Amino acid sequence: MMTVPDFSSLDGRVVLVTGGAGHIGSAITEAFLAAGSSVMTADVCEPFSTNRHPDRYRHSVVDLGDNGAVHGLVDETMERFGRLDVVVTAASWMGTDETPGWNSSFAEQDEELWPEVLQVGVTSAFTLVKRAAPHLATSGGGSVVLLSSIYGFCGPQPAMYRDTGINNVAGYAASKGAVSQLARWLSTTLAPEVRVNSISPGGVFRDQDPTFVERYAERTPLGRMATEDDLIGPVLFLASDLSRYITGHDLVVDGGFSTW
Numbered sequence: 637m638m639t640v641p642d643f644s645s646l647d648g649r650v651v652l653v654t655g656g657a658g659h660i661g662s663a664i665t666e667a668f669l670a671a672g673s674s675v676m677t678a679d680v681c682e683p684f685s686t687n688r689h690p691d692r693y694r695h696s697v698v699d700l701g702d703n704g705a706v707h708g709l710v711d712e713t714m715e716r717f718g719r720l721d722v723v724v725t726a727a728s729w730m731g732t733d734e735t736p737g738w739n740s741s742f743a744e745q746d747e748e749l750w751p752e753v754l755q756v757g758v759t760s761a762f763t764l765v766k767r768a769a770p771h772l773a774t775s776g777g778g779s780v781v782l783l784s785s786i787y788g789f790c791g792p793q794p795a796m797y798r799d800t801g802i803n804n805v806a807g808y809a810a811s812k813g814a815v816s817q818l819a820r821w822l823s824t825t826l827a828p829e830v831r832v833n834s835i836s837p838g839g840v841f842r843d844q845d846p847t848f849v850e851r852y853a854e855r856t857p858l859g860r861m862a863t864e865d866d867l868i869g870p871v872l873f874l875a876s877d878l879s880r881y882i883t884g885h886d887l888v889v890d891g892g893f894s895t896w
């Protein structure tokens with residue numbers, strides 16, 4: 637009989653994480669390494685920490701805007717580790733507060749930014765999974781986890797943002813709706829060998845405007861914004877055999893924000 641440690645084991649699995657230099661990508665990478673997996677991270681930036689198991693960790697500086705580079709990433713993972721079991725896409729073009737036309741009111745949001753948002757968030761995930769699919773199919777436990785967002789299925793509440801300097805960006809929300817649907821689409825196409833799910837986190841605390849944080853917490857049944865560590869359990873659950881009969885699911889990790 638399989639035991640819980642058998643189902644939850646990620647020891648020896650090879651995991652590819654995009655956005656691996658980001659906040660959530662870094663937390664996920666550390667968790668997979670601690671679970672005994674080998675991890676290839678990819679990001680346009682260098683990682684926060686380079687002090688990781690050299691035998692089980694590699695980082696590739698890759699621009700996911702370049703589909704050829706996305707293919708190269710899968711090839712590099714296979715060359716380095718010889719197999720591929722799990723793909724987690726956590727890359728997202730988030731702009732910055734200073735990017736004109738990004739963190740702006742509806743009237744000022746710039747549609748010229750949409751192609752980049754969609755390329756990094758959606759198209760590169762499609763390209764990556766297409767290239768990875770034959771390897772995932774022979775893994776025996778192939779699993780894909782796409783990071784989406786509650787804004788892929790919820791509309792923003794304008795009152796939460798009022799006078800905080802924070803805006804909710806339509807292009808980002810539209811890209812996340814596409815990510816969740818891409819996961820559903822891939823789940824039936826790649827079954828039964830590969831499972832594909834998405835995760836929709838709520839807002840993660842990053843020292844945002846205190847008024848915004850307070851309003852967000854008031855609207856959240858669990859009373860606070862998310863932390864990066866809140867995403868670790870859900871990602872590892874979907875990556876492991878604990879979820880072996882789950883595919884095509886969007887796992888909402890938002891402290892109940894979207895429940896009422």
Ligand SMILES: NC(=O)c1ccc[n+]([C@@H]2O[C@H](COP(=O)([O-])OP(=O)(O)OC[C@H]3O[C@@H](n4cnc5c(N)ncnc54)[C@H](O)[C@@H]3O)[C@@H](O)[C@H]2O)c1
Nearest residue numbers: 655657658659660679680699700727728783785837839840
């Ligand atoms: N932070 C939140 O509140 C929140 C909420 C819901 C969902 N999410 C999602 O979770 C995922 C991780 O978010 P995060 O908070 O860690 O964001 P983050 O900005 O810290 O990480 C995103 C990473 O993507 C990388 N990236 C951007 N453009 C790239 C490109 N062209 N090529 C390669 N890498 C590129 C960035 O360099 C960055 O390291 C994202 O998909 C995000 O949309 C985040």
